[in-house]
Amino acid sequence: MTISFSNALGVHEQALLLRGERSQILATNIANSDTPGYKARDIDFATVLRQRMGMQWGDLEMATSSTRHIGSPSGAMDQGELLYRTPLQPSIDGNTVDEQIENAAFARNALEHQASFQFLNGKFAGMMKALRGE
Amino acid sequence: MSLMSIFDISGSAMSAQSVRLNTTASNMANANSAAGSPDQVYRARHPVFASIAAELLGDADANAFAGEQGMGLGVQVMGILESEAPHQERYEPEHPLADENGYVYYPNVNIVEEMANMISSSRAFQTNVDVMNAAKTMMQRVLSMGQ
Numbered sequence: 001m002t003i004s005f006s007n008a009l010g011v012h013e014q015a016l017l018l019r020g021e022r023s024q025i026l027a028t029n030i031a032n033s034d035t036p037g038y039k040a041r042d043i044d045f046a047t048v049l050r051q052r053m054g055m056q057w058g059d060l061e062m063a064t065s066s067t068r069h070i071g072s073p074s075g076a077m078d079q080g081e082l083l084y085r086t087p088l089q090p091s092i093d094g095n096t097v098d099e100q101i102e103n104a105a106f107a108r109n110a111l112e113h114q115a116s117f118q119f120l121n122g123k124f125a126g127m128m129k130a131l132r133g134e
Numbered sequence: 135m136s137l138m139s140i141f142d143i144s145g146s147a148m149s150a151q152s153v154r155l156n157t158t159a160s161n162m163a164n165a166n167s168a169a170g171s172p173d174q175v176y177r178a179r180h181p182v183f184a185s186i187a188a189e190l191l192g193d194a195d196a197n198a199f200a201g202e203q204g205m206g207l208g209v210q211v212m213g214i215l216e217s218e219a220p221h222q223e224r225y226e227p228e229h230p231l232a233d234e235n236g237y238v239y240y241p242n243v244n245i246v247e248e249m250a251n252m253i254s255s256s257r258a259f260q261t262n263v264d265v266m267n268a269a270k271t272m273m274q275r276v277l278s279m280g281q
Contacts, residue, residue, distance in 0.1 A: 024136040030261055031262060033258055034254065099258075103264075107268070110271070
């Protein structure tokens with residue numbers, strides 16, 4: 001019997017990484033709250049995570065050794081989709097960042113990051129317990 | 135490491151906002167600086183913000199989404215523009231700087247606009263500090279994994 005980390009840790013490892021990436025996107029939105037013409041971006045977390053998990057579990061990918069190579073469809077899907085936020089009200093400079101929405105999303109994402117971390121930490125604690133056998 | 139780049143992103147925003155606060159301070163300080171000719175009169179300065187493209191930051195691998203079109207990684211100040219709004223001319227013949235017609239020239243600084251800019255930039259600065267603190271907490275938590 002072999003212990004595979006991806007089997008043992010489940011979705012939480014990918015979820016924690018993706019939470020980190022999403023927090024970067026949201027931080028960029030907040031940083032650009034006064035930039036004329038900047039469009040707020042976000043990802044659909046569930047869709048992207050499902051795509052990444054699907055990739056990990058056995059999809060065959062075409063090798064790409066140059067940036068000009070076209071990857072397999074599943075490889076292209078791995079990028080997920082960086083979407084644009086729909087603004088609630090127009091602004092005169094074309095900026096679509098709503099600071100309150102971005103702040104709330106960032107805080108929520110930070111909390112969900114903590115949740116993912118706690119699950120992952122629990123997995124590690126469980127493995128340690130099993131290894132010690134006390 | 136995407137959490138690490140939040141420090142760059144929020145840092146760039148904080149530096150851009152402090153440039154804005156700097157120009158606001160300069161405009162407010164010079165709001166009543168008189169000049170003897172229209173060429174010498176102080177003009178209100180405003181920074182122009184633009185988002186930094188991901189590839190310029192050389193950090194395209196940090197986030198899988200960074201390569202996508204239009205995904206910025208922070209803010210930069212493109213430059214500082216002098217306002218083209220008309221300056222004020224006041225008839226003050228007793229003023230030591232008055233020209234031969236008795237006119238003194240005052241800057242085109244709009245105090246109300248500058249106050250709004252000041253509040254907006256200090257609030258935005260504060261928000262970015264909060265974001266940076268949140269990112270720090272998240273990183274510290276991850277560093278304590280397995281302990």
